[in-house]
Amino acid sequence: MPTETTMPLIPPSPLPTAACNAHCHVVGPRAQYALPADASYRPVQDAPKEDLFALNDRLGLQRCVIVQSSAHGQDHRVTEDAIASRPADYRGIALLPVDCSDAELRRLDQAGFRGVRFNYMGHLARSAPIADVIAFGGRLEALGWHLQLHGDPQRVLVDFAPLLRRSPVPVVIDHLGRIDASLGLAQPAFQALLRLLDDRRFWVKVSGCDRITRQGPPYDDALPYAAKLVAEHGDRVLWGNDWPHPNHAEAVVDEALIAGLVPRLAPTAEARQRLLVDNPQRLYRFEERTA
Secondary structure: OOOOOOOOOOOOOOOOOOOEEEEEOOEOOOOOOOOOOOOOOOOOOOEOHHHHHHHHHHHOOOEEEEEOOOOOOOOOHHHHHHHHHOOOOEEEEEOOOOOOOHHHHHHHHHOOEEEEEEEEOHHHOOOOOHHHHHHHHHHHHHHOOEEEEEEOHHHHHHHOHHHHOOOOOOEEEOHHHHOOHHHOOOOHHHHHHHHHHOOOOEEEEOOOHHHHOOOOOOOOOOHHHHHHHHHHOHHHEEOOOOOOOOOOOOOOOOHHHHHHOHHHHOOOHHHHHHHHHHHHHHHHOHHHOOO
């Protein structure tokens, strides 16, 4: 539970109009969208679009970016269906091979997708070599898409850094770079993330306080990292709740607690406007697809 010095778990005022949940997933229903036999992740329960819509609506999150779940692999029908249900306000991030056809890229663009995610976490590490990913980025440039990377901090933030700096498109780093909150702000991985962000092609999702924590709820050990990123790179930060929290250490994640972190890591109305509205608008281009 929050300590006495912890700020309230709900924003002191409603979230800004057009606030965006920039990182979440949908899974199933499996009767309609079966998981592939070789899925790297097989959740116990479905997480259908209706549940996501209800949660976002309850939290005051009008816009949303659905990241294709590794549970469904490269079968994007479940994410396409969710976007099509709310085409003005929902976008997607794909999981694709680097030899994906240009025709498929154009089709997904029309369906509302705006980038491609590559996983380099141990349990998900099926992605192409990073040099191939950067080369693939050249094919995304004409679409206005970006690359999104999720992975081990040493690998992504340090080892990959020289090649990432060659990317022809923006690069979004997931979940605070998955750094270890117990190691302090001076740790090499977090300093490497800050150096990447000195290059304006790089963005970071300040989602994932609940993943980098070593203390557990209310994630007080993780908040200084997110707050520093918002304070120093506020024009290239994004927030999402990561629902339904795949492969999470906590059996049940408190959605009110996750949403309540927003005013703690972005304490001013201006910071929340950029984090939740202005930055997602620039990266995902919500105004370009209204039907």
